[in-house]
Amino acid sequence: MGSLTKSAALALVLAAAGCSDPVDKAAKARIFSAEDPPKVVASAKEKLPPEDVADNPQVSRRILGMDAAEVTERLGPHFFQSTLSYEWAGPSGNNPVKLTETRSFRAGPGGVNGDFHGVLENSRDQGLEVMRVKGQVFARNRYGPYRQRLRDRGMAERTRTELTGAIRDFDSLFQGRIKLTPAGTVTHEGRTAWKYNVSLGAPQEGGTPQKMPAAFTPKNADETTKRRANFFAHRLPRSLEGEVLVDSATSVVLKARLDGRIGVPQEKTPEAAELRMTLESSLTEIGKDPGLQPPQDFLPDADKPQGIADALDHFGIPRSKPGDSAATPGATPAGAPEPEDEGEGN
DSSP states (O other): OHHHHHHHHHHHHHHHHHHHOHHHHHHHHHHSSOOOOOHHHHHHTSOOOGGGTTTOHHHHHHHHTOOHHHHHHHHOSEEEEEEEEEEEEOTTOOSOEEEEEEEEEEEOSSGGGSOEEEEEEETTSOEEEEEEETTEEEEEESSSOOEEOTTOOSHHHHHHHHHTOHHHHHHHHTTTOEEEEEEEEEEETTEEEEEEEEEEOOOOOOOSOOOOOOOOOOSSOOHHHHHHHHHHHHOEEEEEEEEEEEETTTOOEEEEEEEEEEEEOTTTSSSOEEEEEEEEEEEESTTOOOOOOOOSSOBOOOSSOOTHHHHHHHTTOOOOOTTOOTTSTTSOOTTOOOOOOTTTTO
């Protein structure tokens, strides 16, 4: 009996010693603490003074590149739409190549985890559509049926970011040279907004160059790939104008109009080229719940594309099934000689 009492007392002493260890206490507090909110929620609580946009490059880059999830956290339900136009021209301006792209995004209540519906279309009859409603994801191409995406791995969220990143993409292509100049305040959708005139800023000064290994350049690239790579490597912004409206309460860009030109010097590439880009974007229906609902008709989630089996169906060739006779297409006909082993006769 005495030994049991001593063992119990020793266990209590060890337990007390363990609980008094500050490292253990910190570990337990960390393990059993509430889960941190998503990073975007914390970002949305950050104050970004819209009046500092013109004087503080960090604030301007942060506002111009704000992610769709953060915009939804700051504004709530809204409807975003943008139109991007691209026009390529050669050195003489003949035979320009044009493309117009329309992006629309409708956000419901619930912040970063709320419902949304996004559509991307262009003037070449291409496009896609993604919808997330009550945690379910549905997607389709421009003219195809919806398909449920039960095993979606962030596709809907990536599409949301891409659809609403028109200004960010524009700024990146112009090498971060969007310069904003204050032009007073205006009203948009019943909200007070700071207005900024847009012009082409000076080239950004690079920091101390780091010694890096030589970049790997693939060989035998096709001509189209070479032209694309030369454009991105040697592009030079030539002009930029427009205006941007920034919400005074949330620092979200409510409206933007941009018009700019980028060129590639003749001495840098075998053929000079110029790209003209225009952007019109706006946020409307702020605070209005769109009441998104899942599509009425949709295809179930598929394990994998049918591929070859679909091709056989298309040409009227029946698929092989377990237990089919030798006459089934693909089987060796009766009486036919067996194929010789590749190793025989060698």
